[in-house]
Amino acid sequence: MSQAETAELTASDEVEAIDLGNIGRSLGFLLRLSQVEVFGMFYRALSRHEMKPGEFSILYVIHLNPGVRQGALAERLMVKRAQMTKLIRVLEGRGLVARTIPPDNRRIVHLHLTEDGRRFVSENERAFLGYVNQETDRLTPSEADQLTRLLRKFIGLEGTP
Amino acid sequence: MSQAETAELTASDEVEAIDLGNIGRSLGFLLRLSQVEVFGMFYRALSRHEMKPGEFSILYVIHLNPGVRQGALAERLMVKRAQMTKLIRVLEGRGLVARTIPPDNRRIVHLHLTEDGRRFVSENERAFLGYVNQETDRLTPSEADQLTRLLRKFIGLEGTP
DNA sequence: CATAAACTGTTTACAAGGAAACATTCTGCT
DNA sequence: AGCAGAATGTTTCCTTGTAAACAGTTTATG
Numbered sequence: 001m002s003q004a005e006t007a008e009l010t011a012s013d014e015v016e017a018i019d020l021g022n023i024g025r026s027l028g029f030l031l032r033l034s035q036v037e038v039f040g041m042f043y044r045a046l047s048r049h050e051m052k053p054g055e056f057s058i059l060y061v062i063h064l065n066p067g068v069r070q071g072a073l074a075e076r077l078m079v080k081r082a083q084m085t086k087l088i089r090v091l092e093g094r095g096l097v098a099r100t101i102p103p104d105n106r107r108i109v110h111l112h113l114t115e116d117g118r119r120f121v122s123e124n125e126r127a128f129l130g131y132v133n134q135e136t137d138r139l140t141p142s143e144a145d146q147l148t149r150l151l152r153k154f155i156g157l158e159g160t161p
Numbered sequence: 162m163s164q165a166e167t168a169e170l171t172a173s174d175e176v177e178a179i180d181l182g183n184i185g186r187s188l189g190f191l192l193r194l195s196q197v198e199v200f201g202m203f204y205r206a207l208s209r210h211e212m213k214p215g216e217f218s219i220l221y222v223i224h225l226n227p228g229v230r231q232g233a234l235a236e237r238l239m240v241k242r243a244q245m246t247k248l249i250r251v252l253e254g255r256g257l258v259a260r261t262i263p264p265d266n267r268r269i270v271h272l273h274l275t276e277d278g279r280r281f282v283s284e285n286e287r288a289f290l291g292y293v294n295q296e297t298d299r300l301t302p303s304e305a306d307q308l309t310r311l312l313r314k315f316i317g318l319e320g321t322p
Numbered sequence: 323c324a325t326a327a328a329c330t331g332t333t334t335a336c337a338a339g340g341a342a343a344c345a346t347t348c349t350g351c352t
Numbered sequence: 353a354g355c356a357g358a359a360t361g362t363t364t365c366c367t368t369g370t371a372a373a374c375a376g377t378t379t380a381t382g
Contacts, residue, residue, distance in 0.1 A: 018237045019225045020318075022290050023218050027305070028199045030312040031192055032214075036239050037316050038189040053193075057184050064180045071360060076179045078197045083339060085362055107347045107360045129183050139315055144188070147315065150308040151191040154300055155198050157181075215368095232330060244369060246332055268330045268377045 045131040049124065054079070056128045058087055059096060062111045063121045070099075070109040096120060206292040210285065215240070217289045219248055220257060223272045224282045231260070231270040257281060 023029050042053055051059075057077060062068060074084035088111065091097040096117035100110045113121065139147065152158055184190050203214055212220075218238060223229060235245035249272065252258040257278035261271045274282065300308065313319055 014230070015233045015236045018222065018229060018233060020222060020237070021225045022286075023221050024313070024318060025309055026218075026290050027309060027312075028196070028203060028214055029218060030309055030316065030318075031196045031199060033239055033316045033318070034312050035189070035192045035196060038192060042189060053189055057187075057190060060184050061179065061181060064182045068179060069175070069360090072176045072179060075176045076181070078194055080340060081361065082341080082363080086338090105348070105360095109361070125183075129187055138317055139311065143311055143314065146307070147311040148186055148188060148191055150300065150304055150311070151188075151195050152185070153304065154308065155191065155194045156299055157185060157191075157194070230330090241370065242331065243333080243371080247368090266330095266378075270331070 042131055046127060049127075051124075051128075053128075055087060055091060056124075058084075058091065059113065059117060059121050060125065060128070062097060062113055063118065066112050067110045070111055073111065091117075203292055207288060210288075212281075212285075212289075214289075216248060216252060217285070219245075219252065220274065220278060220282050221286065221289070223258060223274055224279065227273050228261075228271045231272055234272065252278075 039053075054077075058073065061073060061077065065073075070084055070088060071081050074081045077084075079087070088097060088099065088109075092099060095114055098112045098114050100112065102108065102110060200214075215238075219234065222234060222238065226234075231245055231249060232242050235242045238245075240248070249258060249260065249270075253260060256275055259273045259275050261273065263269065263271060
């Protein structure tokens with residue numbers, strides 16, 4: 001018994017016998033459980049990289065948008081500016097991200113990847129974006145497509161297919 | 162400007178112009194954004210109740226399964242036992258949940274709702290389970306059904322339709 | 323029976339994220 | 353030019369959740 005401390009794999013029928021009622025159809029509840037599931041997949045597949053999902057997403061988006069303003073990145077990724085400050089500082093400390101303050105507007109911070117950062121993204125992009133569905137695939141590829149399509153619509157991200 | 166501090170409603174095209182690349186199709190990323198969205202809906206609709214989603218889900222499931230063992234509840238709801246201890250203590254302190262330790266096995270804790278707890282669930286069940294889709298519904302009812310169906314399948318919760 | 327191991331809940335220490343106040347810089351208005 | 357207010361990032365404090373060790377209880381095993 002190594003992983004599965006979260007589900008604790010007891011799976012004693014006692015647990016599955018618990019009636020969830022209509023909360024088992026509540027979107028919020030299902031989203032939370034799904035995220036726990038994906039989080040587990042991520043760590044089983046990628047913990048060796050010492051990089052968390054949120055950190056990689058930042059790296060990846062800076063890679064695609066060099067010079068992006070820190071606050072705009074936070075808003076796009078739906079993290080608070082305060083939290084983005086902390087995350088960027090960590091990535092900067094690891095030598096993956098560089099911050100530059102333009103002289104014509106010294107409030108804002110532009111973000112770039114360092115050479116190391118670019119290499120990390122290039123080498124690990126496929127692994128980090130595809131870790132789901134390498135596990136016990138309960139969804140067919142078609143269903144997975146459908147799921148992401150619906151989620152994108154739910155959060156209003158349809159524009160850029 | 163009152164809410165929408167999360168999205169910060171700047172919505173300056175600068176933000177939407179940021180290219181998300183393939184991370185915009187990553188299930189983990191979409192789940193996280195969806196959860197932020199649902200969380201926002203929840204607070205806009207139900208913050209006055211001074212009860213968080215996780216707390217209500219516990220109350221609701223105890224209501225459906227009186228006497229449920231605390232650890233089994235934690236496992237079913239996918240929260241850590243340590244965290245369940247804290248949550249139950251809060252609900253107990255608010256007079257909504259009662260803990261009983263059976264004499265024949267003094268390790269375990271059985272959970273029941275108090276009279277206040279039962280009343281709270283009965284009175285607010287509909288509001289707490291239906292707060293989504295009272296907002297800017299981006300999904301049709303059929304799409305919402307489809308979405309929950311896929312999420313249930315993804316987390317292996319199909320058995321009990 | 324006695325002791326080792328497992329189970330259950332709790333405590334403690336810590337990491338992650340959010341809210342609000344803050345410091346600095348820029349913009350707009352007069 | 354000068355000042356009020358907005359924008360931007362940062363800091364500080366607090367809440368929430370996790371991990372690991374712990375205490376009490378029960379089960380299994382010799």
